[in-house]
Amino acid sequence: MSQVDKQALREAAVAAKTTGEAPVMPFDQWLDKLIDFSKRLPPETVIALLDENEALEKRVVELTSENADLKHPGTYLPSKIDTPATDAFINEMRAKGVESCAAWLQGGCKYSRMAEMLREFAQNLREPKA
Numbered sequence: 001m002s003q004v005d006k007q008a009l010r011e012a013a014v015a016a017k018t019t020g021e022a023p024v025m026p027f028d029q030w031l032d033k034l035i036d037f038s039k040r041l042p043p044e045t046v047i048a049l050l051d052e053n054e055a056l057e058k059r060v061v062e063l064t065s066e067n068a069d070l071k072h073p074g075t076y077l078p079s080k081i082d083t084p085a086t087d088a089f090i091n092e093m094r095a096k097g098v099e100s101c102a103a104w105l106q107g108g109c110k111y112s113r114m115a116e117m118l119r120e121f122a123q124n125l126r127e128p129k130a
Contacts, residue, residue, distance in 0.1 A: 004045055012037040095122040 015033040025033075102118035105111040 004048060005040075009037075009040050009045070012040050091125045095125040098122040098125065 012033070015037070098118050099122045102115040102122070105115040105118065
């Protein structure tokens with residue numbers, strides 16, 4: 001969206017507002033304020049503000065839906081919410097568990113190949129899947 005000075009636009013609108021009330025300023029002064037407001041609100045600005053509002057409304061719907069899903073975990077599909085940081089943490093914990101098992105197996109020499117395979121598996125857990 002183009003840069004819209006929303007505060008200046010608000011002030012101009014408040015100054016030009018007359019709906020339901022008698023103007024408390026001379027007509028010429030009120031007309032000047034109305035013209036100032038009209039200059040600040042060309043069709044491009046109205047369209048930009050409407051586009052911004054529409055995008056924000058869509059985002060609110062998305063966040064509301066996501067929030068509802070998070071509050072009621074039984075109502076969503078596990079694949080619906082992407083949590084890369086949590087997934088990385090869980091995979092790291094799994095890898096550490098596998099490495100602990102590998103270290104335990106390494107103690108008995110006859111299981112060294114299995115320990116090596118477990119270490120490779122732990123490394124695969126840490127690498128993000130494409």
